[in-house]
Amino acid sequence: MVYKKVYLDNSATTKVAPEAAKEMQKAMSVIYGNPSSIHLFGDAAKALMENARESIAKEINAEPYEIIFTSGGTEADNLAIKGIVEASGKKHIITSKIEHPAVLESCKALEKKGCKITYIPVNRDGLVDPQKIEEAITDDTAIVTIMHANNEIGTIQPIEEIGKICSKFNVPFHTDTVQSFTKIPIDVKKMNLSAASLSAHKIHGPKGIGALYLRKGVKIAKQMHGGHHEYDKRAGTENVPGIVGFSAAATLPKKTEKIQKLRDYLIKELLKIPDAHLNGLKSNRLCNNVNVRFYGIEGESLLMHLSLAGIAVSTGSACSSQSLEPSHVLLALGLKHEEAHGSIRITLSRYTTKAEIDYALKHIRNAVAKLRKISPLVNSRLSRKK
Numbered sequence: 001m002v003y004k005k006v007y008l009d010n011s012a013t014t015k016v017a018p019e020a021a022k023e024m025q026k027a028m029s030v031i032y033g034n035p036s037s038i039h040l041f042g043d044a045a046k047a048l049m050e051n052a053r054e055s056i057a058k059e060i061n062a063e064p065y066e067i068i069f070t071s072g073g074t075e076a077d078n079l080a081i082k083g084i085v086e087a088s089g090k091k092h093i094i095t096s097k098i099e100h101p102a103v104l105e106s107c108k109a110l111e112k113k114g115c116k117i118t119y120i121p122v123n124r125d126g127l128v129d130p131q132k133i134e135e136a137i138t139d140d141t142a143i144v145t146i147m148h149a150n151n152e153i154g155t156i157q158p159i160e161e162i163g164k165i166c167s168k169f170n171v172p173f174h175t176d177t178v179q180s181f182t183k184i185p186i187d188v189k190k191m192n193l194s195a196a197s198l199s200a201h202k203i204h205g206p207k208g209i210g211a212l213y214l215r216k217g218v219k220i221a222k223q224m225h226g227g228h229h230e231y232d233k234r235a236g237t238e239n240v241p242g243i244v245g246f247s248a249a250a251t252l253p254k255k256t257e258k259i260q261k262l263r264d265y266l267i268k269e270l271l272k273i274p275d276a277h278l279n280g281l282k283s284n285r286l287c288n289n290v291n292v293r294f295y296g297i298e299g300e301s302l303l304m305h306l307s308l309a310g311i312a313v314s315t316g317s318a319c320s321s322q323s324l325e326p327s328h329v330l331l332a333l334g335l336k337h338e339e340a341h342g343s344i345r346i347t348l349s350r351y352t353t354k355a356e357i358d359y360a361l362k363h364i365r366n367a368v369a370k371l372r373k374i375s376p377l378v379n380s381r382l383s384r385k386k
């Protein structure tokens with residue numbers, strides 16, 4: 001019987017903050033004009049939208065006209081990669097092995113059109129070596145795209161260093177900041193970014209809205225054709241309710257320290273379970289991310305046990321949860337297939353409480369003990385020891 005619900009899958013999506021919902025309600029029922037209309041209803045909607053654009057730009061030290069609203073992080077990644085490559089006329093892309101499918105599949109689509117992709121490996125902690133990026137850059141490199149923080153293991157990449165290298169070689173640098181935005185300070189100027197992808201639903205905003213930061217002067221080929229919206233870089237009537245919800249969520253007071261404290265407590269308690277291992281680094285990871293594996297246990301079985309107790313965690317990214325393949329991110333760290341299959345991701349939010357973490361811990365301990373009793377791996381190890 002489910003008697004409590006604990007949501008610990010905040011890297012998949014988050015609850016909409018009441019502050020965001022309130023702004024959205026206003027944009028749906030009071031200020032509902034089309035921002036492209038030139039009458040008073042349109043003007044009011046445009047004012048709301050431009051205020052939101054300004055607030056979001058400010059959060060990353062960008063200019064408002066450098067923010068292009070999209071339908072989310074996936075579209076922002078597609079627009080940045082396909083758009084910059086197409087506009088450059090060059091054919092080489094540098095990315096990493098642990099990117100989100102929105103990046104990897106965009107690269108694969110371009111590969112089919114004749115582009116060459118260099119996939120930079122990561123070390124056991126999930127870190128990219130900037131030196132390897134420098135070595136991979138050629139005269140034909142159209143873009144370097146390396147994510148800021150990984151969605152599965154939370155590893156934070158040395159973006160400033162990579163930005164410096166790209167700037168030295170005058171190669172556009174795109175980063176996916178979908179998971180890091182509002183959790184790690186982002187300064188597009190200091191980081192030498194040409195483009196950055198953002199999404200609202202990971203930060204307590206609504207689904208179906210995001211943005212691409214595109215530095216002034218960076219050439220991009222439009223991927224969505226139609227009207228002249230968004231500085232003629234992305235056609236389609238803007239999702240004003242989504243945009244104001246996005247802005248309200250992006251400007252909520254930060255809760256990084258509180259979340260990180262709870263995360264550290266959770267990691268400490270989980271690692272007390274025998275043969276439990278943390279995937280990725282303890283430090284240098286997103287404040288809300290825990291990714292652990294327990295010897296001899298299938299992540300899926302653990303997830304189902306927890307779900308029966310009302311607890312939501314995941315075994316990887318939401319986008320690949322339907323696939324039986326082990327996570328490409330965990331394999332890239334050098335984990336064996338069974339280790340990758342034995343991992344779960346627990347992601348916290350600003351609303352997560354200590355009582356919820358204690359409730360989850362109690363059920364994780366019980367489920368691990370139960371599942372190990374019927375684990376062929378654990379049993380064969382025990383019989384070898386006898």
Ligand SMILES: Cc1ncc(COP(=O)(O)O)c(C=O)c1O
Binds near residue numbers: 199208
């Ligand atoms: C790192 C990363 N990039 C891109 C996306 C896609 O964002 P959206 O769901 O807004 O399309 C996600 C979502 O899981 C993500 O974690």
